[in-house]
Amino acid sequence: xxxxxxxxxxxxxFARVGKALASPARLxxxxxxxxxxxxxxDLAAAARMKTSNTSAQLHTLAAAGLVASRRDGVRxxxxxxxxxxxxxxxxxxxxxxxRLAEAERAARGYLGDVAALEPVGQDELFRRxxxxxxxxxxxxxxxxxxAGHIPGAVSVPHDQLxxRLAExxxxxxxxAYCRGRYCVFAPDAVRLxxxxxxxxxxxxxxxxxxxxxxxxxxxxxxx
Amino acid sequence: xxxxxxxxxxxxxFARVGKALASPARLxxxxxxxxxxxxxxDLAAAARMKTSNTSAQLHTLAAAGLVASRRDGVRxxxxxxxxxxxxxxxxxxxxxxxRLAEAERAARGYLGDVAALEPVGQDELFRRxxxxxxxxxxxxxxxxxxAGHIPGAVSVPHDQLxxRLAExxxxxxxxAYCRGRYCVFAPDAVRLxxxxxxxxxxxxxxxxxxxxxxxxxxxxxxx
DNA sequence: TGGCTCCTCCAATACTCTTTGGAATATCGT
DNA sequence: ACGATATTCCAAAGAGTATTGGAGGAGCCA
Numbered sequence: 001x002x003x004x005x006x007x008x009x010x011x012x013x014f015a016r017v018g019k020a021l022a023s024p025a026r027l028x029x030x031x032x033x034x035x036x037x038x039x040x041x042d043l044a045a046a047a048r049m050k051t052s053n054t055s056a057q058l059h060t061l062a063a064a065g066l067v068a069s070r071r072d073g074v075r076x077x078x079x080x081x082x083x084x085x086x087x088x089x090x091x092x093x094x095x096x097x098x099r100l101a102e103a104e105r106a107a108r109g110y111l112g113d114v115a116a117l118e119p120v121g122q123d124e125l126f127r128r129x130x131x132x133x134x135x136x137x138x139x140x141x142x143x144x145x146x147a148g149h150i151p152g153a154v155s156v157p158h159d160q161l162x163x164r165l166a167e168x169x170x171x172x173x174x175x176a177y178c179r180g181r182y183c184v185f186a187p188d189a190v191r192l193x194x195x196x197x198x199x200x201x202x203x204x205x206x207x208x209x210x211x212x213x214x215x216x217x218x219x220x221x222x223x
Numbered sequence: 224x225x226x227x228x229x230x231x232x233x234x235x236x237f238a239r240v241g242k243a244l245a246s247p248a249r250l251x252x253x254x255x256x257x258x259x260x261x262x263x264x265d266l267a268a269a270a271r272m273k274t275s276n277t278s279a280q281l282h283t284l285a286a287a288g289l290v291a292s293r294r295d296g297v298r299x300x301x302x303x304x305x306x307x308x309x310x311x312x313x314x315x316x317x318x319x320x321x322r323l324a325e326a327e328r329a330a331r332g333y334l335g336d337v338a339a340l341e342p343v344g345q346d347e348l349f350r351r352x353x354x355x356x357x358x359x360x361x362x363x364x365x366x367x368x369x370a371g372h373i374p375g376a377v378s379v380p381h382d383q384l385x386x387r388l389a390e391x392x393x394x395x396x397x398x399a400y401c402r403g404r405y406c407v408f409a410p411d412a413v414r415l416x417x418x419x420x421x422x423x424x425x426x427x428x429x430x431x432x433x434x435x436x437x438x439x440x441x442x443x444x445x446x
Numbered sequence: 447t448g449g450c451t452c453c454t455c456c457a458a459t460a461c462t463c464t465t466t467g468g469a470a471t472a473t474c475g476t
Numbered sequence: 477a478c479g480a481t482a483t484t485c486c487a488a489a490g491a492g493t494a495t496t497g498g499a500g501g502a503g504c505c506a
Contacts, residue, residue: 001332003333003407004271006329006332006333007251007333007407008247009329009332009333010326010329010330010332010333010405011247011248011250011251012247012329013319013320013323013325013326013329013330014247014250014315014316014319014320014326014405015244015245015246015247015250016319016323016326017244017315017318017319017323018241018242018243018244018245018246018250018315019241019245019463020241021238021240021241021244021245021315022238022241022242022244022245022463023238023241023463023464024231024234024235024237024238025234025464025465027234027237027238027241028230028234039482039483040482040483040484041481041482041483048227049465050465050466050467051482051483051484052465052466052467052468052483052484052485053464053465053466054483055483055484055485056464056465056484056485057464059484060463064319064323065318065319065322065323071472071473071483073473073474073482074472074473074474074480074481074482074483075473075481075482075483076482076483076484081322082322084314084318085318087314088314088315088318091307091310091311091314092237092240092241092244092311093237095240095288095307095308095311096236096237096239096240096287096288097236097237099288099304099305100236100239100240100287100288102236103233103236103237103239106229106232106233106235106236107233107236109224109229109232109233110226110229110230110232110233182233182237184226184230242493245493246493246494248494262452262453263452263453263454264451264452264453272495273495273496273497274452274453274454275453275454275455275495275496275497275498276494276495276496277453278453278454278455279454279455279494279495280494282454283493294453294502294503296452296503296504297450297451297452297453297502297503297504298451298452298453298503299452299453299454
């Protein structure tokens with residue numbers, strides 16, 4: 001094996017990671033896994049994919065070292081292999097949104113104009129949390145809240161928010177967060193809240209961003 | 224277009240960037256472009272690829288927003304679209320090398336044991352540069368030196384080093400750098416220098432790493 | 447204009463990847 | 477051991493990608 005062949009072998013290895021990030025389905029799975037570990041079937045349902053396909057994609061991700069799995073009885077739980085993975089996938093997404101006009105348009109088409117909702121930065125929210133003047137709403141599905149959430153946050157899954165507006169205190173500032181910068185739940189929730197007169201803003205970066213900033217996360221005591 | 228379709232469209236856009244990073248050939252081109260802008264033919268020769276294929280791969284990279292080009296007379300020069308691109312590609316490579324045993328093995332097979340050569344950090348070199356106690360050797364091809372190099376560095380292309388050992392001062396500490404963390408030139412140069420009794424170490428991260436650290440770069444006055 | 451060089455485009459081939467449905471496997475509870 | 481459930485494995489069809497050689501286009505220089 002000559003030097004050139006060795007170099008190609010090395011770049012071939014690098015490309016394994018790139019390839020893992022090269023499919024919409026896998027990027028979505030990574031975003032879901034960034035919320036916490038989940039079983040194959042659960043992921044398949046959340047991503048609207050067939051179980052067999054989900055399994056195959058998860059194997060691809062695992063082969064590239066992006067996710068790991070453990071077996072618990074009859075089911076297999078996959079998880080992100082480390083925070084760098086969330087960071088890496090996030091960078092790919094941010095890069096696309098920032099540099100590709102078409103991606104920016106797709107983001108706007110899906111999320112609406114998020115900047116207009118004045119997202120709250122992680123540090124700002126952390127500061128205000130200490131002062132206790134803000135209600136933090138976790139609008140992700142309940143299972144994701146249970147897998148880890150911002151200390152003091154209240155779980156109101158996005159599909160229940162409209163029915164539970166009466167529970168919310170008047171006049172308190174509300175910050176809603178969800179799965180990340182490209183998740184609709186929080187922006188939609190904020191728009192709904194504002195339409196009903198609540199002073200609400202989304203958290204920038206969702207729970208994964210909060211985690212990556214090194215801020216504390218509460219995990220529900222295991223049942 | 225319903226919400227799910229919009230979401231898929233967004234992830235599809237994200238995947239464009241992943242796809243661009245999914246080929247060994249393209250990752251190598253990005254590493255070459257991280258040294259400075261280059262023409263298609265030049266890149267093709269450096270990567271040992273056919274011009275037509277190089278052109279196609281560059282178009283793929285351009286479509287993903289990773290590189291840009293300009294025409295100068297009969298030739299077209301491609302360049303990295305921004306520092307984030309170098310950072311992104313570097314992260315993919317570092318991730319692979321750190322997390323995939325096979326990639327680590329490929330890196331070791333191509334570069335040898337670089338850690339054993341005790342790479343110098345960027346900050347450390349910058350400090351010692353100010354003190355003037357170190358000879359910095361740029362062992363990349365001359366054209367890359369001309370496109371930008373560490374202030375005060377001397378150009379001694381790797382393939383000329385053996386013949387030019389006599390030019391080097393005795394006793395002075397030498398730091399050699401090249402294209403980056405996965406380039407052979409500097410490690411090979413350091414081994415050669417040490418074999419001839421020179422106290423040499425490689426710079427970690429090569430010129431791209433130096434640039435990303437925000438340290439100064441000298442560009443040769445254009446001819 | 448004609449000839450030269452560099453690059454892009456095109457068409458064809460050979461791969462590789464994605465996705466699906468169904469069969470096979472593993473584990474659990476009875 | 478058996479049935480139920482979750483996951484993986486497999487084969488096949490279809491889509492997409494890589495690579496090549498050669499034709500075509502664009503700019504330069506005489």
